[in-house]
Amino acid sequence: MIKALIFDVFGTCVDWRGSVARAVAGALPGVDAPAFADAWRAEYDPAMARIREGGRGYIALDDLHLENLFRVCDRFHATCADPETLNRAWERLDPWPDVAPGLRALKTHRIIAPCSNGSIALMTRLARHAGLPWDCILGADIARDYKPKPAVYLASCAALRLPPAQVMMVAAHNGDLHAARAAGLGTAFVPRPTEHGPGQTSDLTQEADWDLIAPDFNVLARLLNA
Template sequence: MTQAILFDVFGTCVDWRSGIVRAVAREFPLLDAERIADEWRARYDPSMAPIRDGTRGYAPLDQLHRENLRAVLSRHGAECNDLDHLASAWERLDPWPDTLAGLRAMRCHHLIAPCSNASIALMIRLSRHAGLEWDCILGAEIARSYKPDPSVYEASCAALGFAPNEVTFVAAHNGDLEAARRCGMRTAYLCRPAEHGPAQTSDLAPTGPWDHVADDMRSLAAMLRPDG
C-alpha cells in the first residue's frame, strides 16, 4: 500500500519551458528566447553526468544552472547584466493548471514530497513561488548525487522511513520512472506532452509497466486514494 508519494518537479509539476523562455526574452529581447531556453535545458543532464559517475564532486543544481547558462550565452555572443538573477529563473516557474488541486488532494491521504534534482534552496524558493505545499523537501541534495542514480530515490524513501515499495513515484518522464521502478518503488506516469514545447518528441506516452497512468494530477489523485 502506498504510504507516501514522491514527485519529479521540473516538467511534471511545473512548466519549466514557458518560464525560462519568458525570463530569457526579458533579458535578451533580440535573441531567440526559445532556442536559448532549449539549449540551456539540453545541458542539464550532461552537466550532472560527471557527478553521477564520480569524476566531479557534488555541486548543487543552482551552480550547474549558472555554469550552463554562461556557456550557452557565450555561444551566442551574449552578455548578461545579472547572470545570477537570470539563472535563478528556475525558482520562478509556474505550476501546470492541474498541479495544485491534485497535490492538495493527495496530501489529504499521503505524505508528499519532491524527489527532484533541485537543491533544497532552489526547491524551497520554487515551491513558495508556485504554491507547492510539501511535507518535506527530498531529492538530489540529500543523496549528493543526481537522478537517475538509484541513491537519490533510495535516500528519499529512507528519509521518510518507508521501504521503496511503500512509496509511489510520479513523473512525466519514462526514464525517471524506470529508475524508480528498479529501486522497488511503485510508479505513476503523468502525461505532459507540452513540456518541451510544440515540437516535443519524447515522453508523449507511457513506455513501461507503470502502476498508474494519468492525464492530469487530479485524475491521479483519485487513483491513489486509499479507498480508490
Template sequence: MPIRALAFDVFGTVVDWRSSIIAELSEFGREHGVDADWSRFADDWRAGYVPAMDRVRRGELPWTRIDDLHRGRLVELLDQAAITVSDTDIDHLNRAWHRLDPWPDSVAGLTRLKQRFLITTLSNGNVSLLTDMAKRAGLPWDCVLSAEIFGHYKPDREAYLGTAHILDVAPGELMMVAAHPSDLRAARDAGLVTAYVHRPLEQGPDRTPERPGHDEFDITASDFGDFADQLGA
C-alpha cells in the first residue's frame, strides 16, 4: 500500500523541548531574580507529563488539555522551590511549551516531505499549543491534529485510528513518525506504518535514549534529512 500521509509526534521528535524549556526557565529566573537548577526543573516538569495523561487515559480525570496538565505540574514545582509569582507570570511561563524550537533539520526536512506527502502533527499537545508553535517556528504542516481532537491521548489506539479516519486514509497508508519506540509500537498495533527518527539529545547530553533494533520499524532514520532521503522526497 502506498504511503499517503505522515503523522509526526512533536515533543522531542520535531522540537527540542528540553533546551527550549531550560532557556525559558533561565530567562524567567533572571526576570524574577530567583535561581534554581533549571535543567533539573525542566526534567521534573516534563516528568509530570506521562503520569498526568495516564490519569486522563484511565478515566480518573475528565479530558484535560496538556496546557492545563503542564500548568498543574508547574504550580507544584514552583511551590516546592518556594518561588512566588503572579498568575499572569505563571501563564506566560506555562506557554513556553508553545514556543519550543525545532531541531536544526526539522523545517528543511518537513518542507521536502510536504512536496510528496500530506504532513500532519499527531501530538498529545493541544491544538492551540501546536498551532502557536508551528506559526512561530515555521513548521509547514498541512493540518494540525492532536489527541485533543480525538479525546484520547497516545498511546490510546483511538488517536492513531482517528487520524487515519479524519484524513480519509487506511491505517496502512499512514506513517507515524516518532523518536519514541513506545509511540511507534502503539501505532503499529493499530495498523499504521512506522518510522523511527533518532534524537540522541532529547533527554540532554547525559542521557542517551536506547536505539531500537534497525528492523523493528519500517524505517529508521538519523534525522529528518535522512528520513526524507529514504522516502525519496
C-alpha cells in the first residue's frame, strides 16, 4: 500500500541545533553558540512565510539562511569573517544515531526521499555528509514553495508518479503531519525530544492518531517491514 516514504529532515533526521552550534562556536568565538543556533533557526519560519504567502518569489533556503545569518549576527553584535562558509554548516548537520541504519532498512522495501524545505543542493550535500541513502531528493525545490503548503507534499508525490495515499510522510513535528494528512498522505510520527535542547516543550508527543508512531527509524522499519 505505502510505496514511498518521504521525510522531514531538520530535526527529524539530523540534529541541526547541536551541529550548527558547533560550527558557530568555531566561527564566532565568545558568542553563546546554542543561543545563536536557536536565534538563527527562529528566523527560518518568518523568512519562508513571506514566500508562502506570495509576498516574495521562491528563493532557495540556502539564500534565506544567509540573509538570516546577517540578521542574527547584528543582533548578537558578532562579526563573521566568512558568512558563506558558516552558512554551509546547514550542509554538515549530524544525523541522529538511528537514522542511517533505519533508512537503509526502510529502503529495502520502499522508495525513500527527503521532503524538506531545504534545496536540492543543500539536501544533496547534507546526505553525503550524514550518510543518508536517499533514492532521490524531493521537497521545496520541486514545488518552488515551502511546507506546510500542500503543494510541496503533492509535488513530491507527483514527482514519484504516486497518489498521496501510497506515500507516507515521516516527521518529528505534528504540524508537518497535519499538513501531510490534509493533502492525503499517510503519516508517521518519530518524536525527537531533544531537537530544541534539554528544555524542549513542543512536539514531545503525538497530537493526533497518526498512522504510525515510533521512537526511532529502526523501530519504524520493523513496523513497516513486518
